[in-house]
Amino acid sequence: MKFPEKLFRSPIECCHIDTQNQQVLEQHLVCAALEHPLSLLYDEKYFGSGLNSAITALKSRGYLISDHSSDPLAKIWSYIGHEKMPSRSISIRAIEAERYVVIDTQLNETLEEIEESRAFFQVYEGAVYMHQGRTYLVKDLDLSRKIAYCEKAALDYYTKTRDYTDIHIIGGKIAYPARISKDQLPRTTAQANTCSVTTTWFGFRRIRKGSNQILDTVDLWLPRYSYESQAVWISVPQSIKTVVEKKYSFCAGLHAACHAVLHVVPLYIRCNLSDLAPECPNPHDTRFFPERILLYDQHPGGTGVSKQIQPYFTELLCSALELLTCCHCSSDSGCPNCVQNLACHEYNELINKDAAIMIIKGVLDAEKLYFEGHPDSTPSC
Structure with missing residues (x-):
C-alpha cells in the first residue's frame, strides 16, 4: 500500500450537501407546496436564497399560483399542478427529471431508465447496450418520446461514442x-x-472484443x-x-x-x-x-x-x-x-x-x- 498514513491518519473528509441546487430545490418545493402554501416572507430561511427564482420557474411551468397581494414578499403560493401526488414522479436517486426509457422489444418490458445527460453515451441506433450482464442491440431511438428500443443480441463487438x-x-x-x-x-x-x-x-465506433480492433466508424x-x-x-x-x-x-x-x-x-x-x-x-x-x-x-x-x-x-x-x-x-x-x-x-x-x-x-x-x-x-x- 502506498501512502498508508493518508488512509489511517488523515482527518475525516468533509461531507457536503448543496442545498442551492436549483433542480433539486424546484422538485422539493412542488412537494412542499402540496402540503402547505409557500411564502417568501416566512420560508426563505428554510429553502435559502434560491426560493424566489425557484417559485418564479414553477409558476411559469404551471405548478404554483399566488394570491392577489400587492406585496411580493407577502404573497402566498399554492400548488395547482396536474399531478395529485407529485412526489411519485420525482426520483430520490437522481437529480434530473427527464429520462430515457430502455425497452426490450422481445419481452415488451422496461429494462432501465437513464438520465437525459447520460443517455446518448449509452443508447443510440446501433449501440451495444449492456444490462445485468446481457448484451442488447439498440434498434431504434425515439427522440420525441425519449424511448430506446433494443433486443438481445450475440455480438463479438462493443460500441463507443465519438463526442x-x-x-x-x-x-x-x-x-x-x-x-x-x-x-x-x-x-x-x-x-x-x-x-x-x-x-x-458525431459518431460511434464498433470495436472487436478482446483485441479492441476498430471494425468501423458510423456517423450519428x-x-x-x-x-x-x-x-x-x-x-x-x-x-x-x-x-x-x-x-x-x-x-x-x-x-x-x-x-x-x-x-x-x-x-x-x-x-x-x-x-x-x-x-x-x-x-x-x-x-x-x-x-x-x-x-x-x-x-x-x-x-x-x-x-x-x-x-x-x-x-x-x-x-x-x-x-x-x-x-x-x-x-x-x-x-x-x-x-x-x-x-x-x-x-x-x-x-x-x-x-x-x-x-x-x-x-x-x-x-x-x-x-x-x-x-x-x-x-x-
Whole structure:
C-alpha cells in the first residue's frame, strides 16, 4: 500500500450537501407546496436564497399560483399542478427529471431508465447496450418520446461514442466560497463559478472484443445536450506552456494533470469520482483549448463539489504531484493508478504523464511567487 498514513491518519473528509441546487430545490418545493402554501416572507430561511427564482420557474411551468397581494414578499403560493401526488414522479436517486426509457422489444418490458445527460453515451441506433450482464442491440431511438428500443443480441463487438464536451464559464455569485474547515489552508488563485456544459455526439465506433480492433466508424446525428453546472479551475501561465511545448504536447499534459487532480479529490471531500469530470481535450480537435486545469460537476445544476474543493486546490495540486512522482509506471501515458481515468470521455487518447508533472510543478511555483508578491491580496474573480 502506498501512502498508508493518508488512509489511517488523515482527518475525516468533509461531507457536503448543496442545498442551492436549483433542480433539486424546484422538485422539493412542488412537494412542499402540496402540503402547505409557500411564502417568501416566512420560508426563505428554510429553502435559502434560491426560493424566489425557484417559485418564479414553477409558476411559469404551471405548478404554483399566488394570491392577489400587492406585496411580493407577502404573497402566498399554492400548488395547482396536474399531478395529485407529485412526489411519485420525482426520483430520490437522481437529480434530473427527464429520462430515457430502455425497452426490450422481445419481452415488451422496461429494462432501465437513464438520465437525459447520460443517455446518448449509452443508447443510440446501433449501440451495444449492456444490462445485468446481457448484451442488447439498440434498434431504434425515439427522440420525441425519449424511448430506446433494443433486443438481445450475440455480438463479438462493443460500441463507443465519438463526442466532445465544451465547458464555458458563465459567472455568478459562488466564486470563492466561505471556508469549510477550521484548518489553515494555503491561499489559491483557483476560482469556482457556474458554467455551461455542452456535449456533441458525431459518431460511434464498433470495436472487436478482446483485441479492441476498430471494425468501423458510423456517423450519428443526435441533438447536442447542454446544462448549467459548476466548475473549479486554475489558470496555467503562458510561460509554463512555452516550456512544456519544447518537449511534449501541452494539451496532453493538461489532460493528464486534470485526471491526476480528480483522482485525489476524495482525500479532501467525501464524494464519488463520478460526481466530477475533468476537462478533456479531443485529440482530433483543432480548436483553441483553454490553458487551465478544470473540474466540473457532472450533474445538471451542480452538486456543489466543485465549489467545495476550491479552497483546497493548492493541496489538491500537491497531492496530485505526489501521486504522479511516486508512481513507477514507465509509460508516457501513465497508468490507472496515476493519470488514466476509466470514465474519460476521450478514452485517455491524449495523455502525457511527464508533461503533467511539469505543468503542476509550474503552477505551484507560480502560485508561490504570486502570493509572495501579493502578501495581503485576496484573489478576485
